[in-house]
Amino acid sequence: MKKSPQQEKLEALLKSSKFSMCGFMGDDKRNLWEVIDTDATAIEKLGKKQEEIAARMQHLTDLAASGLGDWVQVGKNLQVSADDNRGMIPCPWPHHKRCLKRITTARHSATGRTIRWSDLNIHLIKEHGFFEGRGSPFRIEPQELVKIIFCE
Ligand SMILES: [Zn+2]
Known part of the structure; x- marks a missing residue:
């Protein structure tokens, strides 16, 4: 495709x-x-939709924010925390969307595995299906993300 x-x-x-x-x-x-396509295929294989993943991330971020920097227990195996960075960062797509720089960390307590995302990541996944390129500091691997945030 041209x-x-x-x-x-x-x-x-x-x-x-x-x-x-x-x-x-x-x-x-x-x-x-290619980045967007590859991740879309990965998500499909996992039986998830990008909106569903973004909604879960947003929910966890909201819960985490209520902890004011402390870990918040979610269900049996998941803990989340958020920093209080109020700075804003613009979405690179040309539509004037700005997101908080706030970082949410999710930790799977049984394995100790963690994954983190910014509010912008949530927007990029929800609206653009974009998990960022490899080597980007905020690249999120869909398999890893889904494994952690949907754990029971
Ligand atoms: Zn955007």
């Missing part, structure tokens, strides 16, 4: 360091659409 000028522009934008220190694409050699 890329539109707008897609080209967006890709250049995502590779730049303009919006986040290391760029949303990290050192991923794939293009944006």
